[in-house]
Amino acid sequence: SLHKTTILDAVEQGYVKKVVNPVRQRLHKEPLKDADWLQDIKDGCLDEIEWQQEYMCICVEEAYSLLPITLIATAERPYHELYKGDDFFAGCATYMGMDIGRHRDLTVFWVATRVGDILYTREIKTLDQCDYDTQEHWLNTLMRKYSVTHACIDETTKGQMLAERAVKHWGEMLVTAVNVNQSTKGRLAPMVKAAFERRLIRIPIDAELREDLHRVEKQVGENGIIRYHAPSTRDGHSDRFFACALMLAAAGEPENYNAARVKGRNTYPDDKRDRDYQGKPRRRSNKYGGY
16 A cells, blocks of 8 residues: 655654654754754755655656756766867867856856767856856856857846956857846757757766756746746756756857847858858758757
8 A cells, every 4th residue: 555654744743752852862952843853854955846755755747847867868978978189179169158146056157069960068167156257267268268159148137247248358259148037048948958859969977967957847837838947956046057058059049049138149151150060051940049
C-alpha cells in the first residue's frame, strides 16, 4: 500500500520533542519549538521545489521545467571535447551573452564559437557581488581574448550603464544592448530550448550549470499568457540560463527575438558573421533567431 509521511506529519507525531530536542540537550543547546524547527528546515532549502520534493513528498513534474535534465544531458560534453585548441576554432565566429547582476544575482558571461552548425561553449565566467568596474574589466577582457564577433548584454536596470558603455566602446556593430523583460524572455527562452532540442549547442558537464538551466519554468497564466520564471536561490536567478539565451541571440538576428527593444545591428548581408567557417552563406531561419 502507498504510504507517505511528510515533515508536518513527523512533527505532529512528536519528532521535535522525541528526537530533535534530546540531541540538542546533549549538545547543551536550547530546545526548539515545533514551528521554529520547521522554519529552520525550510530556510535551509534552496527553493520551494526542494521543500516540496524533499520534505512534503510532492513530486514536482518535469513538465514545469523548460529544459528537462535529460535534454540538458544531450548537450553535455567532457572538457577535452569542448576545448580543442585554437586551431579548431580558427576563422569561426564567436558570440557572447552577458547577464548582469550585482548584489543578489550573479553576473555571467557565456562565450561560444560556432563551428559548422554547432555552438561550442568556450567559457562561462561567473562573478559574484562584483562592482561594475570589475564587471566591465572582464567584459572587455573576454571580448579581446576571443575576438568576439557579436555580443548581447543585459541592459535591464542594473545593466543599463554597463551596456551603454559597452556599446559606446565597442560600437553597435559588435555589441547589442537587450532589455530582458517578460516580453523579451518570451522570445529568448524558446531559442534556448530549440538549440538544445536540435543538438546545436555543446556545454560542459557541470552540476551547477545543469541545475541553473533546469530551474527555469514555463508557466501559463489564467489568461493563457506564457511566462518564463526562475525562482531566486542562493546561487542566483538562473543567470547562466539567460547568459546562454543572450549568447544565442547574439549568434542570430536581433530583430527575430527583440524587435521592440534592441540597440544594435539589423542585417549584414556581406558581413563575415553571416557566413559559416568555410565562408559559405549561413542559412538562417526566422523562427529560432538564427537557427
